[in-house]
Amino acid sequence: MWSFWFSGDFALKHIDIFRCFVYYCHIKQAVGESEGAAAMGLTVLIADDETMPRTVLRDHLPWEELGVARIVEASDGDETVEQARIYRPDILISDVKMPRRTGLEAAEAIRAFCPGCQVVFLSGYSDKEYLKGAIRLKAVSYVEKPIDLEELTQVLREIVEERRRLDRFTPRALLAESFGEEGGKPDGASEDSGRLAALGSLIRHREKEKAETALGRLYRELVHRPGLDPEYLRHIYCQIVFLFLNAAETYNVTAVTRRADFLLYSAVKQETPEQLWGVLLQTARDYFAGAEPQETDIVSRVEQILTRQYTDCGLAVQDVACELGYTNAYLCASYKKSCGKTVNQRLTELRLNHAKKLLSQSERKLYEVARAVGYSDGKYFAKLFTRETGLTPKEYREKHRES
Numbered sequence: 001m002w003s004f005w006f007s008g009d010f011a012l013k014h015i016d017i018f019r020c021f022v023y024y025c026h027i028k029q030a031v032g033e034s035e036g037a038a039a040m041g042l043t044v045l046i047a048d049d050e051t052m053p054r055t056v057l058r059d060h061l062p063w064e065e066l067g068v069a070r071i072v073e074a075s076d077g078d079e080t081v082e083q084a085r086i087y088r089p090d091i092l093i094s095d096v097k098m099p100r101r102t103g104l105e106a107a108e109a110i111r112a113f114c115p116g117c118q119v120v121f122l123s124g125y126s127d128k129e130y131l132k133g134a135i136r137l138k139a140v141s142y143v144e145k146p147i148d149l150e151e152l153t154q155v156l157r158e159i160v161e162e163r164r165r166l167d168r169f170t171p172r173a174l175l176a177e178s179f180g181e182e183g184g185k186p187d188g189a190s191e192d193s194g195r196l197a198a199l200g201s202l203i204r205h206r207e208k209e210k211a212e213t214a215l216g217r218l219y220r221e222l223v224h225r226p227g228l229d230p231e232y233l234r235h236i237y238c239q240i241v242f243l244f245l246n247a248a249e250t251y252n253v254t255a256v257t258r259r260a261d262f263l264l265y266s267a268v269k270q271e272t273p274e275q276l277w278g279v280l281l282q283t284a285r286d287y288f289a290g291a292e293p294q295e296t297d298i299v300s301r302v303e304q305i306l307t308r309q310y311t312d313c314g315l316a317v318q319d320v321a322c323e324l325g326y327t328n329a330y331l332c333a334s335y336k337k338s339c340g341k342t343v344n345q346r347l348t349e350l351r352l353n354h355a356k357k358l359l360s361q362s363e364r365k366l367y368e369v370a371r372a373v374g375y376s377d378g379k380y381f382a383k384l385f386t387r388e389t390g391l392t393p394k395e396y397r398e399k400h401r402e403s
Contacts, residue, residue, distance in 0.1 A: 041069025042090040042091060042160070042163070043087050043090050044063070044089060045072045045073075045091070046058060046071060046094075047083075047095060048095040049097075051075075053122070053145070057147070057152075058071055061152065066153075068091075076101070076380065077098045077101020078380070080094060080098070080101070080106040081110060082316060082317075086332065090116070091120065091159055094106060096122065103122075107121075120155055122143050188221075192218075196218075198214060199211060199214045199240065200247075203244060208284075211288070212288075230273075233273055233276070240280055244280075244287050245260055255289070256290065299335060302320060310374050313375060317342075317344060347374075351375070355381070355385060359393055359397040359400070360401055366382060369393065370382075
């Protein structure tokens with residue numbers, strides 16, 4: 001049966017393989033972007049400088065019904081951008097007028113690194129310039145304050161419904177469309193789906209020996225299955241490739257991600273199932289070699305960068321990740337797993353420790369202390385300092401002033 005593995009019209013007949021690759025290129029940057037992101041569900045970022053509107057939205061909207069798994073809050077424009085860099089929200093609900101950056105400015109900055117984020121603006125102002133800005137940013141909706149919860153809920157339902165419509169074009173959906181739909185599912189397809197799900201879990205959890213055993217068992221079962229269509233084997237191959245590619249994005253395994261085009265092209269280039277499985281075994285070796293946990297090393301390297309650059313007001317987690325050559329998701333997950341805190345929490349801790357020294361050892365003005373430790377806004381610094389220490393900067397200085 002394998003004598004027909006590679007036929008003359010194969011390139012035309014199976015152009016869908018390349019379509020899957022093109023789609024992978026579009027989604028690869030979105031895989032594993034947020035720290036500790038839920039496997040299912042949306043992330044919503046609520047930004048408002050007033051506590052009450054944030055609380056009302058957080059506690060009185062049907063988030064579970066809408067499929068929202070996580071809600072993140074921000075109290076000013078800069079914090080909004082910072083939270084978005086960490087959590088990569090699917091939806092931003094933002095007040096228009098906020099300190100440090102307006103909602104429009106924050107949304108524009110977020111769209112630069114999170115283009116798929118849908119934006120809903122809230123405002124008690126009817127200023128035409130704000131409306132023009134919302135239109136320019138292609139905001140999904142503009143809801144006036146006082147907020148009508150039913151109106152906002154309907155807006156969110158429309159956003160979620162549109163996302164669900166787009167979610168039909170996932171790698172799995174594309175592959176299902178490309179393989180096997182015309183003739184129905186082959187024998188054993190349901191069992192294979194279960195095996196692939198189990199294999200995917202082993203890959204994501206970096207269970208090297210178990211994953212390689214499962215991979216070998218699946219291969220042996222397939223090649224000995226009577227009447228197996230070669231196209232179906234290619235289908236299985238492509239699904240396994242996506243399992244490795246998605247996990248490699250999360251753990252920053254460049255030895256795998258940089259070979260994405262080769263791995264998918266192999267579905268048409270390799271002439272025998274043995275060759276295809278050889279490619280998968282090599283991919284498995286590359287993946288597990290590069291995905292070995294290195295949390296301790298990451299912690300020390302992050303600490304060096306933060307210690308060196310904490311005075312930079314523009315320093316963000318994304319900058320640290322770029323300098324280390326990691327994806328944002330991998331850095332955040334690895335660091336928190338090792339330290340029990342986020343990179344941003346450590347940066348804040350470092351900055352405030354230095355601020356305490358300056359307050360107790362010098363007569364610098366508040367805004368000077370703030371800038372010296374990486375905060376461009378003195379009022380925000382004072383608010384943060386008070387929240388974290390229980391004392392205002394002035395009270396701390398009076399209590400700890402060195403004579």
